[in-house]
Amino acid sequence: MEAQEWMIFQHQKGLHARVAAIIVRQATKIQNKYQDKLFIGKDETNLLPTSNLIALTSSNIRYQD
Secondary structure, eight states: OOOOOOOOOOSTTOSOHHHHHHHHHHHHHHHHHHTOOOEEESSTTSEEETTOHHHHHTSOOOTTO
């Protein structure tokens, strides 16, 4: 089963390191609990695993993306 959720980053600097670290920590907990994978990206063709902090911080997700 596949589920999708959309969110818009409202922080003026976009996705920065502190928020990315929180996302990684929470995503890892969810992945371990449900034995599933979570991804984040600007669109469906550019998805990154939420468990990779370096990938998230280098994704260049900006304000209102």
